[in-house]
Amino acid sequence: MGIRIGILGYGNLGRGVECAVKQNPDMELAAVFTRRDPEAVSILTEGAAVCQISKVGEWKDKIDVMVLCGGSATDLPVQTPEYAQYFNVVDSFDTHANIPGHFEKVDAAAKANGKVGIISVGWDPGMFSLNRMYANAILPGGQDYTFWGKGVSQGHSDAVRRVPGVKNAKQYTVPVDSALQSVRAGENPELTTRQKHTRECFVVLEEEADGAKVEEAIKTMPNYFADYDTTVHFISEEELNRDHSGIPHGGFVIRSGRTGWEQEHSHVIEYSLKLDSNPEFTASVLVAYARAAYRLAKEGQWGCKTVFDIAPAYLSPKSGEELRRELL
């Protein structure tokens, strides 16, 4: 029997977890939990159950790790501490500023109940954080840069859709290539928000909407667009569906730093991701950390962890011997 995985929340991320479990032979999907009517939810995995979220208590001994696939705004702040009482859990909580508080709550719940909770798993926070941390430890004298994109920002797309006159929209965050090149060259530039990223919007107007007004409303929107150079393209609904239905993303974490007695040598460490599907990649990271949660729980290492606290070998199905022989 493989590691029994539960999925709580069956949107893009939950479906991504389902696909990732299929690629890992040491795991099996036990059940998907949903707020919707389970009869109305059709999943892809034969033999896995679909259950109303209220029935989750009945699965306490039938699931090794519950992967929480809700949103960071309202779902996870409540769900992760709650379900860490009953299950080993993994989440992708990504509100950076609230991570310390989230950690404390999940830690208390998990420790009190002999469970493991791994939070803020994905690529940022997640793999990007790991790479920032390793690079900082190796090059203490240096500077960090994170660039996002090219990719779809869900939050910014939503913001555009809320503008009166907008029927539908997709927003791409695009790193500025000249800034990226300067960082890669070890020039340690000081970059403003505007110098790091541009924003590109593809907008379907409502009939009779005033394009010029919509464009002005988008470009001057505080927090979301005012600090960026933003381009607005008006397209048809057909074009939007044909050319912009994917959820690609990615980005770059770069640290440049100096070594030598007089800091005479320069080094650049770069980690980058180019993702066709943001939710499926995030899900793949979640599933690797679900394996870690399972093993940490077997060892009795209760409490809340982040990617910083987990030895890399816990993520791999290979043994220590295999890892040393094949990947070191």
Place this chain on the structure above:
Amino acid sequence: MGIRIGILGYGNLGRGVECAVKQNPDMELAAVFTRRDPEAVSILTEGAAVCQISKVGEWKDKIDVMVLCGGSATDLPVQTPEYAQYFNVVDSFDTHANIPGHFEKVDAAAKANGKVGIISVGWDPGMFSLNRMYANAILPGGQDYTFWGKGVSQGHSDAVRRVPGVKNAKQYTVPVDSALQSVRAGENPELTTRQKHTRECFVVLEEEADGAKVEEAIKTMPNYFADYDTTVHFISEEELNRDHSGIPHGGFVIRSGRTGWEQEHSHVIEYSLKLDSNPEFTASVLVAYARAAYRLAKEGQWGCKTVFDIAPAYLSPKSGEELRRELL
């Protein structure tokens, strides 16, 4: 008092460790051990001792972590198991095929004496291995690529210098850009040795040597050059010293893989290094892992470890709270 570091072997790597310790305020260099006459060895750190290697036993309680800076061919296979009896040790053993055997010996010595030994630390093995492992765990359906360079290969430079008629030489390993681009595009190419890297040699001839013969001898040398497209440039000793005295290196670890129920989405994970000084960067990684060795020893986690076995947070001087707040 900081973590007391010892350096065993004071060549390029040992000097790199000395420089790295200077950049880490929680560490101090206690002593450098050398096979040479200590009077003839001048180090940079005020207040640190220089000792004959035979006196190392007297430092058993005055050093927290000994960083072993010998070579992988003959030094480390003997030194790491030997000194793991007396000290927590870190080495950069890089003969990939012999890592499993080295691990066993260091593990036995360290466990029997209540010490921690971390082996094969640096960038390959080391950071490249870590990135191969993380990427494999996240994208089980995928393919790995490692490219080295552009950088100086010490082994290949030595091989060129052994050719009759060669007075001095430097050899650069250069990744083939078109191969790199194909991998980055997620095309999963099958690449031969020749298609991945070229080799570029800068050679100073002995007086009266026959350039054509030397070039032929280099280009047909089995194992080192015969399987590659090799370019040989003849230059003067002055040019060699002026333009090729550095020890730059670097490279790329790329994994491309697919996700989705029908593997419909492609992803590319890339980690790259661009290093002005190969030994100083390797030394910087060794020093970060020396911190980990110190902490693991405090926790009584005896035995041999590799980068796979050590939670990232052990490398950082920051606390868990600081890491979550600043870098997650």
